[in-house]
Amino acid sequence: MSEDWYPGASPDLLRARAAMLAGIRAFFAGRGVLEVETPMLSRAAATDPALESLVAGTDTGYRYLHTSPEFPMKRLLAAGSGDIYQIARVFRAGEAGRYHNPEFSLLEWYRLGFDEHRLMDEVEALVRGLAAANDPGPAERLDYAEAFRRHAGLDPFAATVAELSACAADHGIVFSGELDRDGWLDLLMSQVVAPGLPAGRLTFIHGYPASQAALARLRPGDPPTAARFELHWGSLELANGFHELSDADEQAARFARDLEIRQARGLPEVPVDRHLLAALQAGLPDCAGVALGLDRLLMCLTGATHIDQVLAFAWDKA
Amino acid sequence: MANYSTSEFKSGLKILMDGDPYVIIENEFVKPGKGQAFNRVKVRNLKTGRVLEKTFKSGDSVEAADVMDTNMQYLYTDGEFWHFMVPDTFEQHAAGEAAVADAIKWLKEQDMCVVTLWNGVPLAVSPPNFVELTITQCDPGVRGDTAQGGTKPATLETGAVVKVPLFVEEGEKVRVDTRTGEYVSRV
Numbered sequence: 001m002s003e004d005w006y007p008g009a010s011p012d013l014l015r016a017r018a019a020m021l022a023g024i025r026a027f028f029a030g031r032g033v034l035e036v037e038t039p040m041l042s043r044a045a046a047t048d049p050a051l052e053s054l055v056a057g058t059d060t061g062y063r064y065l066h067t068s069p070e071f072p073m074k075r076l077l078a079a080g081s082g083d084i085y086q087i088a089r090v091f092r093a094g095e096a097g098r099y100h101n102p103e104f105s106l107l108e109w110y111r112l113g114f115d116e117h118r119l120m121d122e123v124e125a126l127v128r129g130l131a132a133a134n135d136p137g138p139a140e141r142l143d144y145a146e147a148f149r150r151h152a153g154l155d156p157f158a159a160t161v162a163e164l165s166a167c168a169a170d171h172g173i174v175f176s177g178e179l180d181r182d183g184w185l186d187l188l189m190s191q192v193v194a195p196g197l198p199a200g201r202l203t204f205i206h207g208y209p210a211s212q213a214a215l216a217r218l219r220p221g222d223p224p225t226a227a228r229f230e231l232h233w234g235s236l237e238l239a240n241g242f243h244e245l246s247d248a249d250e251q252a253a254r255f256a257r258d259l260e261i262r263q264a265r266g267l268p269e270v271p272v273d274r275h276l277l278a279a280l281q282a283g284l285p286d287c288a289g290v291a292l293g294l295d296r297l298l299m300c301l302t303g304a305t306h307i308d309q310v311l312a313f314a315w316d317k318a
Numbered sequence: 319m320a321n322y323s324t325s326e327f328k329s330g331l332k333i334l335m336d337g338d339p340y341v342i343i344e345n346e347f348v349k350p351g352k353g354q355a356f357n358r359v360k361v362r363n364l365k366t367g368r369v370l371e372k373t374f375k376s377g378d379s380v381e382a383a384d385v386m387d388t389n390m391q392y393l394y395t396d397g398e399f400w401h402f403m404v405p406d407t408f409e410q411h412a413a414g415e416a417a418v419a420d421a422i423k424w425l426k427e428q429d430m431c432v433v434t435l436w437n438g439v440p441l442a443v444s445p446p447n448f449v450e451l452t453i454t455q456c457d458p459g460v461r462g463d464t465a466q467g468g469t470k471p472a473t474l475e476t477g478a479v480v481k482v483p484l485f486v487e488e489g490e491k492v493r494v495d496t497r498t499g500e501y502v503s504r505v
Contacts, residue, residue, distance in 0.1 A: 050353055094325050094376070095355070097347025176335075177375040179354070186353035194350075210326070214352045229349050241350040 002311040004033040004317055007235035008308045016161050016302050017310065020294065021087065024107060031122075033083040033109060038072035040065055041058050042088065044273035047258035048214065049265060052093035054102070064270070066093040068291050069108055070215065071276040074244070076280035077110055077287060085109035087294070098306050099236060101315050104165070113288045116216075116243040119288040120204050123231055123239055127202065127292075131301055136233060137158045137204035140272070151196030152188050157223045159211065164188060182211050193230040203232045215254075216242035241290030320382040324357040324374050331409070332385035333366070335372070339364040339383035339436050347376070364434070364441055383436065388473075390433045392425045402433050412439035421445045423478040424496045434487045445496045450505050451475050459484040469501075 009017070029037065041063035045053040053064040059136045066072075069088045076084055094193045111119055124139045148156040154167055164184035168175060195292065197203045206229035210218050213226035227243035245251055255272045260271060296312045308314040322333060327345040334340070337416050340361040349355035354377035366419065374380070390402040391412065400414040400422060411433060417440045425431055435443040456472035469481040470498035472492070480494055482501045491505040 014344045050349075050350070050355065095349060096349065097345075100347055100349065127431055172371075174371060175373045178379045179375065183354045183375070186350045187356060189353070190348050190356065191358070193374070210354060228352075237351050 007128070007312045008314050008317060009312050013302060013304065013310055014312065017298055019303060020130055020298055023085065024085075024126070025292075027126050027129060028085050028109070030085075033111070034081065034086050036073065036081065036084045036086050038066075038069045038076070038077060038086065038088075040091075042066055042072070042269060044071065044275070045270035047255050047262070047270060047272060049258055049261045049267060050266075052268070054091045054093050054271065067092050068106055069202075070289070070291070071273045073108060073110060073289070075275055075279040076250075076282055077112075078282050078284045082110070083111050090316040096315055099299075101295065101307050101311060103315065103318070104307075106291050107177045107294050108289065108291040110244070110287050110289040112285050114160060115242055116206060116288050118228055119219060119241050119243075119290055120206070120231075122203065123241065123290055123292065124204075127231070127238070127297065129235075130297070133238060133245055134301065136200055136202050136300075138203055139231070141204045143207040144205055145207065145211065147193050147197075147203075148193055150187070151193045156188075168192070168194075178196070182209070185209065185212070194237065197232050197235050199234045201234065205232065207229050213245075214240075214242065215245050215251075217247075230289075236296055236300065237293075238296050239286060239290050239292035240301070244284065245289045246280060246284040246286065248277055251280050252277055252295050320384075321379040322382050323379045324376045327357055332383040333361070333385040334381040335361070335415070338366075339385050339441065341385075343369065348373075348380060355476065364436065384438075385434060385436045385441065387432050387434050389430055392427060392429050392431055393420075393423075394427055400443070402431070402443070411435070411440050413443055417441055418443045421496075423476055424449045424451075424494070426476050447495065447497055448493055448502065449496055450491055450493050451478070453482070453486065454490050456467065456486070456488050459487065474503075 041056055043063060044236060045064035046067040051067045053067055056065060066091050069086050071087060073084060086108050088106050089103060093102060095102055110237055123129050128135050145156055148154055152167055161181050161184060166186055173191055184301050207225040208228045210224045213228060216226040216228035219225050219227050229241050230237055231239040295307050295310050299307060304310050322331060327342055327495060329342050329344060331342045332339055340363055342359050344360040344477055346358045349359050357374045360369060360371050388404060390404050393401040393403055397487060399414060400418045401410060401412050403410045421443040432444045433440050447467055451474040453472045454475050466486055468484050468485055471479050472482040472494050473479050480499060486504060493502040493505050495502055
C-alpha cells in the first residue's frame with residue numbers, strides 16, 4: 001500500500017500555520033485593513049512572461065487560475081475600497097521544487113498613500129511580529145546596485161552581458177543556454193547575490209532596474225529605477241512589493257511588451273485583463289502593494305527545509 | 319532524438335551533455351520573484367563517475383541519453399570481455415573491464431545482474447544488492463573467540479574477500495551486501 005494518502009505536514013506545522021494565519025488577521029484588523037476575496041478563476045491571465053497560468057475548462061469556456069490576486073484587488077482599490085488584504089491560494093504552472101509548489105498561499109495587501117519604503121516598514125513589522133521569539137532582528141535595506149557590488153563584485157547597471165556571464169563563471173556556475181541581459185542578472189541575483197545575504201536576517205533589496213519593473217512605477221534618475229522591493233529571509237525570497245504603477249497607458253504598453261516577448265519566446269498567448277486597464281483609466285489611488293509567500297514564511301518561522309514539510313498535501317500528494 | 323524539458327528533470331533521468339551520458343542526481347528549481355527561472359542540477363557522468371553541477375534555463379530541453387537498465391544473466395568471461403545475456407531474448411552483450419569494474423567480484427556464472435546499456439553497448443554492470451556465495455577459503459575459527467565478535471577474511475567463490483565472523487567455516491554459503499561489501503548472515 002502506498003503512503004501517499006498521509007499528510008506531509010506534522011500536527012505541529014498545521015498548528016503553526018493556523019497561528020500564522022490568525023496572527024496576520026489580527027495584525028491587519030489592528031491597522032484597519034479590510035480582508036477581501038476575489039475570484040481565483042478569471043477570463044484574463046497574467047501576461048508576465050516569467051509566469052504561466054493554469055487553465056480550467058468551464059461550461060462557459062476556459063478560465064485562468066490566478067497567479068496572484070493583484071488585478072482584481074486593484075479594481076477594488078479603484079472602486080474606493082480603501083486599504084485591503086487577501087490571503088489567497090494561487091497557482092503557477094511548472095513551479096515545483098524545494099521552495100516552490102505549483103499551488104501555494106499568498107498574502108497580498110495594498111496601502112493607500114504609502115510608497116515602497118513605508119510599505120517595507122509594515123512588511124518588517126508583520127514578519128518580525130509573527131516570528132516573535134525567533135525574531136530575525138531589524139531588516140537591512142540594500143539597493144539593488146549595492147547588493148550586486150557587495151556580493152557579486154560588479155555594477156549591475158553598467159556591466160555588459162560578457163561581464164555578467166564571466167562573473168557567473170567566476171562563481172562556479174556552469175550555465176548552458178542563451179540568456180538576455182535581465183536573464184543574466186536574474187541568474188546572478190538568485191545564485192550569487194541572494195546566497196550571499198546574511199543567514200537568518202531580513203534584507204530588503206530595492207531600486208530594481210527599470211527593465212525589471214513588472215508592475216512598479218519608474219523613478220527617474222541616472223539610471224532610472226523601478227520602485228520595487230523584495231524581502232529576503234537569509235537567502236530565501238519571501239515578498240515582492242511595488243509603489244504601484246497607476247498610469248493606464250503605461251500599463252497597456254507593458255502588457256503589449258509582455259505579449260511580444262511571449263510571442264518571441266513561443267509562450268502561450270494570453271488574454272489581457274481589460275477590466276484592470278479600465279479601472280486604471282478610472283483612477284487607481286496612489287498606493288503601494290506587496291505579495292508575500294506564506295508557505296515560505298512558515299518555513300522560515302519553523303525551520304522547515306522543504307516546502308512539502310509545511311503543506312498538508314504538496315503537489316505530488318494532492 | 320528524444321529530448322527532456324527541464325520540467326521533466328528528476329533524479330535518475332539520463333541525459334546527454336557534450337557527447338557523454340549523465341544521470342541527474344539532484345535537481346533544484348530556482349526562480350527569482352519576477353524573473354527567469356532556472357534548474358540547477360547535479361549530474362554524474364556515467365562513463366567517468368565524475369559529478370558536476372550545471373544550470374539550465376527552465377523551459378530549455380536537453381537530449382535524452384539512450385541509456386537503459388536491463389536485467390541480464392552473467393554467462394562467462396574470455397579474459398578480455400565479460401558476456402551477459404537477456405534471458406527472454408537470448409540477446410548477448412560483451413562488456414569490457416571498465417564497465418564491469420568492481421561488480422564482477424560479486425557475480426558467478428548464471429547470476430542475474432543489471433547491465434546499463436548506452437546506445438546498446440554495456441556502460442556499467444550492477445550486481446544485486448545482496449548475493450549469496452560459498453566460501454572457498456578461510457582459516458578455521460578459533461574456539462572461544464566467538465564472544466569477542468572478532469572477524470576473519472574469507473575468500474568467496476567469485477574471488478571477493480569479505481570479513482566474516484569467526485564461527486563461519488569454509489564451504490558455508492553466506493549472504494553479502496554488495497553496496498558495502500559486508501557480511502550479512504549465513505544462508
